[in-house]
Structure formats: structure tokens, C-alpha cells
Amino acid sequence: MAKVLTSRSENYSQWYNDLVIKADLAENSPVRGCMIIKPYGYAIWEKIQAQLDKMFKETGHQNAYFPLLIPKSFLSKEADHVEGFAKECAVVTHYRLKNDPNGKGVIVDPDAKLEEELIIRPTSETIIWSTYKNWIQSYRDLPILCNQWANVMRWEMRTRLFLRTSEFLWQEGHTAHATKEEALIETKQMVDIYGEFAEKWMSVPVLKGHKTESERFAGALDTYCIEALMQDGKALQAGTSHFLGQNFAKAFDVKFTNKEGKEDYVWATSWGVSTRLMGALVMAHSDDNGLVLPPKLAPIQVVIVPIYRKAEELEKISETINPIVAKLKAKGISVKFDDSDNRKPGWKFAEYELKGVPVRLAIGARDLENGTIELSRRDTLTKETVSIEGVEDLIENLMEEIQNSIFQKALDFRTEKTTKVDTYEEFKELLESKTGFFLAHWDGTAETEEKIQTETKATIRCIPFEGDGEEGICMVTGKPSKQRVVFAKSY
Numbered sequence: 001m002a003k004v005l006t007s008r009s010e011n012y013s014q015w016y017n018d019l020v021i022k023a024d025l026a027e028n029s030p031v032r033g034c035m036i037i038k039p040y041g042y043a044i045w046e047k048i049q050a051q052l053d054k055m056f057k058e059t060g061h062q063n064a065y066f067p068l069l070i071p072k073s074f075l076s077k078e079a080d081h082v083e084g085f086a087k088e089c090a091v092v093t094h095y096r097l098k099n100d101p102n103g104k105g106v107i108v109d110p111d112a113k114l115e116e117e118l119i120i121r122p123t124s125e126t127i128i129w130s131t132y133k134n135w136i137q138s139y140r141d142l143p144i145l146c147n148q149w150a151n152v153m154r155w156e157m158r159t160r161l162f163l164r165t166s167e168f169l170w171q172e173g174h175t176a177h178a179t180k181e182e183a184l185i186e187t188k189q190m191v192d193i194y195g196e197f198a199e200k201w202m203s204v205p206v207l208k209g210h211k212t213e214s215e216r217f218a219g220a221l222d223t224y225c226i227e228a229l230m231q232d233g234k235a236l237q238a239g240t241s242h243f244l245g246q247n248f249a250k251a252f253d254v255k256f257t258n259k260e261g262k263e264d265y266v267w268a269t270s271w272g273v274s275t276r277l278m279g280a281l282v283m284a285h286s287d288d289n290g291l292v293l294p295p296k297l298a299p300i301q302v303v304i305v306p307i308y309r310k311a312e313e314l315e316k317i318s319e320t321i322n323p324i325v326a327k328l329k330a331k332g333i334s335v336k337f338d339d340s341d342n343r344k345p346g347w348k349f350a351e352y353e354l355k356g357v358p359v360r361l362a363i364g365a366r367d368l369e370n371g372t373i374e375l376s377r378r379d380t381l382t383k384e385t386v387s388i389e390g391v392e393d394l395i396e397n398l399m400e401e402i403q404n405s406i407f408q409k410a411l412d413f414r415t416e417k418t419t420k421v422d423t424y425e426e427f428k429e430l431l432e433s434k435t436g437f438f439l440a441h442w443d444g445t446a447e448t449e450e451k452i453q454t455e456t457k458a459t460i461r462c463i464p465f466e467g468d469g470e471e472g473i474c475m476v477t478g479k480p481s482k483q484r485v486v487f488a489k490s491y
Helices: 012-022 039-058 079-088 125-135 180-200 247-251 276-285 311-330 345-354 365-370 391-416 424-433 446-456
Strands: 026-028 035-037 069-071 090-094 097-099 106-108 113-120 144-153 167-177 206-210 222-229 235-245 255-257 263-265 267-274 302-307 335-337 359-364 372-377 383-387 418-420 437-441 459-464 484-488
Touching: 012 026, 012 276, 035 039, 035 167, 039 144, 039 167, 039 180, 039 276, 079 247, 125 144, 125 167, 125 247, 167 180, 180 206, 180 222, 180 235, 180 267, 222 276, 222 391, 222 459, 222 484, 235 247, 235 276, 247 267, 267 276, 276 391, 302 311, 302 345, 311 335, 311 359, 311 365, 311 391, 345 359, 359 365, 359 391, 365 372, 372 391, 383 391, 391 418, 424 437, 424 446, 446 459
Parallel strands: 302 335, 302 359, 418 437
Antiparallel strands: 026 035, 069 113, 090 113, 097 106, 144 167, 167 267, 206 222, 206 459, 222 235, 235 267, 255 263, 359 372, 372 383, 437 484, 459 484
């Protein structure tokens, strides 16, 4: 197989685009800014979805579904929210087409104009809180812990597969609570779930913290986030959880009678992750040979490639391999025995390497005689000859080892790329020469935050939950600072 990927060192952005397309994850669609997720890419997303869905349900959440189309008036009810999304909204104005009288296909029927325009959901707070008004009367109706798996539309001018597309897939949780304390606990719980998922399933280490006021979700009182570091030294926001206070309850008049018989507005949260996680998975681990997938999210965890010349040889190999395949499947390991005869073994090796299959086994006639099999690891690109006897137990242990190895490599990279800086000059110089996360003091003002972003293109990724508590002075203004915050250039 000829070289198919641009190298990371040559052009990181092109490497990413090449890899997403060549590894059959996704491709651009005929609709500008949208993507087609291909079966192999969607299989990874299904694994992400299944595990997160399990974690949500274990914490008491239930799935529901709300409409794709939102009346324009709903978005007008919460001022910060509509301002945050107004420039990204796709608007439906008519409900019918008709044949063009000039014979040129179809046109919008001018007589079919909607009385009120509909917005294709950029997020669902407004439609959900208008619904919750009908569901909530008393404290006995609370909490409501709803999640939906859906698509959303946010008009994007500059798009990149998975990372930023006009339409994308995600989950959005929307919860309603009787007290502020309950809502804050929920907000923190969900960002912790995202952090656990990122580290234990994606093998991506993340920082958890608060967003600054200027970076908060539109309409939120506080936004918590997880931030990951990609191999090019840029940050990626991988998930957010928002404390909405009573803003949406007041906008949609959602009140309840509490235990004391007094009427109050409901407290709210929302939280979500999207197919952007797919981009994080690719950029955090992969190399110039292709994808490197943690076993827990790999559609195929083990591939077995027979090497043979005659049908009789394949038959003998199959007799040995089929019981191993059955044992691996019994252990919950997804395995593919690729005995197709339309590609040579060398092509298959390169293809499964490109697709990030964690373990590859190769076996030929001589291996059968010796009772051995060749085992290759995708994460380290190492090969060894092992005994066929008990190979399924070896692979079972190897799955966890590879998962941990991939995480440790990413963690070591992040540690290497995390730097404390005390002066603005040092910050600007290292931002270009070293890249990565920078821990620096900031005076807490939006003016200083904007100045840094304008001059360097770096943003405050988060104010860490687990800050070192070290007080200091702002690297720009010299004013007091209570703790260091995390700066980086980002996607």
C-alpha cells in the first residue's frame, strides 16, 4: 500500500484530514459544512454513545426526544441565550415547494410562508423548558433528569470533519431541580462523568475546571468543562456542563410549590458532548501510519490474517483459528478473521494499521507446524512470536495493557507540554516555540483576557478545580491573582 497520509510534522492539519478520510471515518457531504459519517466511524461513535448512555442511566437519567424545529419566539425569551446563538441559526420560512412554471425543477411556494419562522435547533433549552412548564407543578415532580441523543445545526463558515461542522451529533442533558444546591451537584457530577469517560475509555487525560465569564455557555451562570491537549499542542474542549440557575425557568415561567407550600422557580442544568470527541480521539493518539485506537472504543479489537498459498492451507489455518475466535468473542473481545482472497496479506496489514486495530495476529503454514502465531501491537508497532496455546488469555490481558499504555503516553505528552509562566514576554515566546498548556496568573478581568486573546490567539481554557492555590500577580497587568489559570491555543 502506497503512503496515504501527510506526516504530522509536515502539515498537522492535512494529516488529520487525510486520516479521517483514508481511515473511512467520515467525508464531506454535498451540503456545505456537513459531513457523512461512514460505517467505521459510526461504529466508534456507537461505542462512545453506548458507554456514555450507560453512565447517564446509572446516575438516574432517562432518555427522551424533543422536536428538531423550535419556534423563533422561544429563542427570544432568554436574552443571553438568543444573543449567543443568533448568528448560528438556520431558519425555516416556508412549508411547501412547487414545480417551477419554467420547468426548472422545484421552487419555494411563495404562498406557503409560515406564520412564525422555525429554527433548526442549535441546542434545546428553549423547547425543553417550554415543555417542563407542563410537567412541573410541585416539588414532587422534581428532579427531572432528561437526556436526548440528537443532531443539532449551528451555521459554520470554516468547518473541519468532526471538529467543527454545521450539523453534528451529540447528547444534551437537561435537568430540573428544587434547589440551587441540587443543581450545582448535578452540574459537577456530569463534568466528572465526562472526565472519567475521556480518561478511562478514550485514554485522553483531561483538565477539569470553570470557564471564564466570557467563555460561558449562553444563558449559564457557570460552565464547567474538560480540556484535552492534542499532539500539535492545541487544546480541545471535549465536554461542558452548565449551571443555568433559574434563568430558563423565569423565561418560561416554570414554577413549583416547595415543601413549605411556597412558590419558587425551578433550578436548571444542561450538559453535552458531541462527535467532536471523535476528533479528539484521532488527534490525541494517532501517528503517521494511521489511527491508534484504545481497545475499549475500537470497532475491531483483534484482526487475524492468514498467510497461505493454497485452499488446503487456509482450511488447516481456519481449523486452528476458529476456536480461538470463539474464545475471544466469549471474552467480549471483537475479532475479525480476514480470510478474504481479494487482497494480499501485506495490503491487509497496512489497512488494519491505518484503521487502528489494537492487535493483529498473522499465521501461516510454518506457524501451524511450530504451534506459534505472530502478534503485532498497534500502539507500539512491535511484533513478537507467541504460542497459539492460550493466546486468547494473553490478548485479554493485552487489551487492558494497551488501553493504559495509550493513556500514559498521552499523559506524559501533556506533562511535557505543561509550563508555568510568570511574565507576558515569556508566555508569548513559549506559546510559539513550545506550545501546549500554560499555567499563568490572570487578574480576573475580561479586558485582560481579551487583550491576551487578541495579541496571542491564546484563550483561557479553564480555571482548574484543583488549582495549586498559589497566589501571585497577573502576567499582563501586575494586579493580584488568586490562582493560576490554563491558557492555550485551541480548536
